[in-house]
Amino acid sequence: MTSLLRRRTKPESADAPVISMVDVGMTYPNGKVALADVNVAIPAGAFVFLVGPSGAGKSTFIRLLIREQLPTHGNVRVAGRDLLRMRRGQVPGLRRRIGIVFQDFRLLPSKTVWENVAFALEVTGVPGIQIRRRVPQLLNLVGLHEHAHHLPTQLSGGEQQRVAIARALVHDPAILIADEPTGNLDPVTSWEIIQLLIQINQLGTTVLMATHNQEIVNAMRRRVLALEGGHLVRDEGTASYEREY
Ligand SMILES: Nc1ncnc2c1ncn2[C@@H]1O[C@H](COP(=O)(O)OP(=O)(O)O)[C@@H](O)[C@H]1O
Numbered sequence: 001m002t003s004l005l006r007r008r009t010k011p012e013s014a015d016a017p018v019i020s021m022v023d024v025g026m027t028y029p030n031g032k033v034a035l036a037d038v039n040v041a042i043p044a045g046a047f048v049f050l051v052g053p054s055g056a057g058k059s060t061f062i063r064l065l066i067r068e069q070l071p072t073h074g075n076v077r078v079a080g081r082d083l084l085r086m087r088r089g090q091v092p093g094l095r096r097r098i099g100i101v102f103q104d105f106r107l108l109p110s111k112t113v114w115e116n117v118a119f120a121l122e123v124t125g126v127p128g129i130q131i132r133r134r135v136p137q138l139l140n141l142v143g144l145h146e147h148a149h150h151l152p153t154q155l156s157g158g159e160q161q162r163v164a165i166a167r168a169l170v171h172d173p174a175i176l177i178a179d180e181p182t183g184n185l186d187p188v189t190s191w192e193i194i195q196l197l198i199q200i201n202q203l204g205t206t207v208l209m210a211t212h213n214q215e216i217v218n219a220m221r222r223r224v225l226a227l228e229g230g231h232l233v234r235d236e237g238t239a240s241y242e243r244e245y
């Protein structure tokens with residue numbers, strides 16, 4: 001597995017956080033203030049939870065990181081790039097440095113497990129010989145090699161999320177972002193997905209996970225960023241998640 005995800009013993013540029021927001025605010029066109037005065041810096045290699053009640057701004061925070069949206073004000077830097085100064089043509093390069101998974105998996109229903117992962121490489125022009133080498137490595141990492149030729153409908157929810165995680169890792173991203181990845185899963189399966197995310201983090205990938213799951217956050221003792229009404233109300237090293245959401 002050593003060649004699969006490159007171990008990153010040093011941040012991509014020395015001392016610079018892999019994610020940073022400075023005085024970030026985001027107001028939607030309808031006037032809704034989704035984020036306000038957010039300042040945060042996440043070092044390379046971290047595992048960070050993003051928590052808060054529904055509507056707190058977690059998904060908006062994530063949309064800013066992948067430049068799906070620009071902030072109304074403030075500065076966002078990801079993987080060494082200033083997202084406000086970035087030209088449109090540079091966005092695909094940014095997105096290859098970030099893997100993302102969602103609560104609803106978003107697999108292509110008519111493609112097999114193998115094809116779902118391979119397709120993410122094909123669309124960026126990776127040669128077939130590399131795809132045939134890389135896909136089985138990724139399916140092994142997520143424990144799905146035996147399901148390579150199954151369709152998403154033939155898999156459990158946890159297995160579908162593993163496919164989505166394998167797909168998110170095709171380009172060996174610096175950062176893996178997960179927006180409520182266990183939201184559709186039972187508690188046992190949720191823990192299995194968390195263990196996989198930890199394994200990926202230990203291989204050197206920075207992991208940011210938005211979640212409602214208080215039990216997981218409390219048990220993990222990792223850094224917790226808490227949003228409420230668009231404000232970052234807590235940023236603690238190994239905080240427990242005291243509020244009932
Ligand atoms: N496209 C949009 N247009 C207007 N308001 C939005 C849009 N997307 C989200 N919001 C609002 O912004 C706030 C934050 O939403 P979101 O980032 O999705 O929160 P969370 O992921 O924590 O549930 C909510 O009040 C939500 O209704």
Ligand SMILES: [Mg+2]
Pocket residue numbers: 058059060179
């Ligand atoms: Mg959300």
